[in-house]
Amino acid sequence: MITEFFERLLTSNRGSRDDVKRRLKLVLAHDRSTLNASTLEKMREEILVVVSKYVELDTDSLEFSIKTDSKMTALIANLPIRRILHPKDLN
Amino acid sequence: MSRIIVITSGKGGVGKTTATANLGMALAQLGYQVALIDADIGLRNLDLLLGLENRVIYTALEVLSGECRLEQALIKDKRQPGLALLPAAQNRNKDSIDSDQMQYLVTLMSKQYDYILVDCPAGIESGFHNAIAPADEAIVVTTPEIAAVRDADRVIGLLEANNIKRISLLINRLRPQMVKANDMMSVADVKEILAIPLVGVIPEDECVIVSTNRGEPLVLENKLSLPGLAFEHTACRLDGQDVEFLDLQLYSKGPLKRLRRFFLGSFTI
Numbered sequence: 001m002i003t004e005f006f007e008r009l010l011t012s013n014r015g016s017r018d019d020v021k022r023r024l025k026l027v028l029a030h031d032r033s034t035l036n037a038s039t040l041e042k043m044r045e046e047i048l049v050v051v052s053k054y055v056e057l058d059t060d061s062l063e064f065s066i067k068t069d070s071k072m073t074a075l076i077a078n079l080p081i082r083r084i085l086h087p088k089d090l091n
Numbered sequence: 092m093s094r095i096i097v098i099t100s101g102k103g104g105v106g107k108t109t110a111t112a113n114l115g116m117a118l119a120q121l122g123y124q125v126a127l128i129d130a131d132i133g134l135r136n137l138d139l140l141l142g143l144e145n146r147v148i149y150t151a152l153e154v155l156s157g158e159c160r161l162e163q164a165l166i167k168d169k170r171q172p173g174l175a176l177l178p179a180a181q182n183r184n185k186d187s188i189d190s191d192q193m194q195y196l197v198t199l200m201s202k203q204y205d206y207i208l209v210d211c212p213a214g215i216e217s218g219f220h221n222a223i224a225p226a227d228e229a230i231v232v233t234t235p236e237i238a239a240v241r242d243a244d245r246v247i248g249l250l251e252a253n254n255i256k257r258i259s260l261l262i263n264r265l266r267p268q269m270v271k272a273n274d275m276m277s278v279a280d281v282k283e284i285l286a287i288p289l290v291g292v293i294p295e296d297e298c299v300i301v302s303t304n305r306g307e308p309l310v311l312e313n314k315l316s317l318p319g320l321a322f323e324h325t326a327c328r329l330d331g332q333d334v335e336f337l338d339l340q341l342y343s344k345g346p347l348k349r350l351r352r353f354f355l356g357s358f359t360i
Contacts, residue, residue, distance in 0.1 A: 017273040020237050021280055028244050028284065 033073035034066065047077065056082045093201040096208050096329075097226035099250070101242030103213030105234045106263035109299060111210040112140040113319070114230075117310045117326030119174035123205040126165070128196070129179040130222035131212040132187050138178050141168065142306020152180040155192050161199055170311060175204075185218030190225075197225035215249060223250065228257040230290060230329075234264040235276040243285055259290035261325065266295045267339040278336075291325030293318045294339050317342050 044064045051057060063078035098111045111127055119125045128151070129137035138144045149164035154177075161177075168174040177196070180187060188196075193209075200207055211222040223229065229250050233243040243260075250258055262281055269275035282289050298316045302309045309319035310326075317339070324334045 015273050017270075017276060017280070020276055021284075024237055024240055024276075024284060027241060031241065031245060032248070 029073075040064075040066065048079075051079055053085075055079075055084050058082050093204050094206050094228060095197055095201065095226050096206065096228045096230060097211050097223050097255075098208060098230050098232060099211035099219065099223065099246055100213065100232040100239070101215060101246040102233070102239040105232050105239050106261075106293070107213075107232050108136045108140050108210050109303070110230065110232050110261055110263065110293075110322070111137060111208050112308045113310050113322040114326050114329065115206070115208050116141075116168075116171050116174055116308045117323045118206050118208075118329065119168075119171045120310065120323075121326060121330060122173070123330075124173050124203060125206045125208065126175045126177060126200050126204040128177045128200075128207065128209045130188075130193070130209050130218065131185075132179045132218065133181065133184040134212065135179040135181050137176060137210050138166075139306065140303055141176060141308065143168065143176055143178075144306070147178045150178045150180040151196055152183065152187060154196065155188065161196075185212055185216070185221070188221055190221045193221050194225045215246065219246075219249075220253075223253055223255060226255055228259075229255050230259050230261050231285070231287065232261045232263055233281065233285070235262060235270075235278075235281050240276070240281060240284060247285060247287060258287050259329075260285055260287045261291045261293070262289070263293045264295040265292055265339060267342075271340065289336075290328050291321060292336055292339065293321045293325075294342075 047064075048057065048059075048062075058080040061078075061080050063076065065076050067074050067076050098107045098114070100107050108129075108131075115125050115127045127137060127141075129135050131137070132152075138147050143166050146166045149159040151164065153159045154161050154164045165175045165177055168176070177200070197207055197209075207225075209222050209226060212218040231243050231246055231250070233239045247258060260282065262278055265278065266275055270277045276284075278289070278292050294317050296316060296318045299309065299318055309316055310322050312319055315323065317337070321337060324337065327334045
């Protein structure tokens with residue numbers, strides 16, 4: 001009992017272990033899922049080519065990004081459509 | 092077939108060079124022919140930790156330029172037969188040797204040595220890539236701290252991307268009392284996060300600094316310290332032996348002993 005009393009005197013700031021585990025898992029989930037910039041750019045261009053075959057896009061207000069939280073990673077693309085191409089226009 | 096193992100970490104200062112020196116020596120103690128390559132060109136330290144700094148005449152660079160033979164550059168440790176060091180140049184930088192040249196040196200050495208340990212520089216740029224180029228295996232050294240573990244994770248990813256399949260974990264500078272007080276990640280925590288097999292756990296200990304001061308690796312001592320013993324066990328595991336991990340909690344200095352030292356001051360050590 002005396003040992004515990006002195007232990008509490010001498011040790012301080014208990015429980016940071018849970019903090020570090022939580023932070024590490026979050027930051028690693030992000031680190032591990034981040035595609036490097038050039039791969040992301042290549043992917044973006046290819047996706048735009050495919051989508052542009054069917055619709056005309058408003059290229060100025062495009063959004064394209066990778067978002068990660070503690071549960072999963074998602075590719076978020078917001079592609080405003082100016083007009084849908086007529087079947088005749090499709091190659 | 093020699094085993095070519097790179098000792099790496101990403102983060103600097105976590106104990107790669109200490110590990111290379113001690114594991115190398117411990118493997119030589121087991122009877123193997125071991126060569127250590129200091130790949131930290133420009134910031135060499137392996138020679139210091141081994142206490143061989145006064146015997147450095149030629150480095151890997153002179154071997155590559157043809158100025159000397161490999162035999163002339165390799166420093167044979169007089170205290171431990173079977174152990175040799177190929178020092179790095181101090182007046183150049185990490186770009187002075189490329190990966191093909193590293194591969195050439197290692198191939199040359201693999202004829203005579205059972206183990207070749209490459210002490211990798213910190214970081215993940217060209218120095219790192221050159222050091223890992225000839226390796227078949229890797230030991231990733233980390234401490235149980237957030238920055239070191241994050242960097243170790245990145246390095247593991249890079250090693251896997253470079254086709255190094257056999258990657259093991261060495262946790263260094265563990266403080267069992269802090270783990271017990273929930274102020275440090277445990278071995279299990281780090282192992283779970285990095286998800287690679289564990290080859291060794293080395294406790295934090297002042298005698299590591301003393302060993303560096305003297306240039307005498309821990310495993311050379313007649314009466315082994317706790318980290319010295321831990322390094323020896325790690326070498327045995329590398330060799331394929333099944334050695335149980337030490338229960339470091341049993342040996343660590345607890346709060347009661349700290350209190351005793353506080354009250355009795357200089358009378359007890």
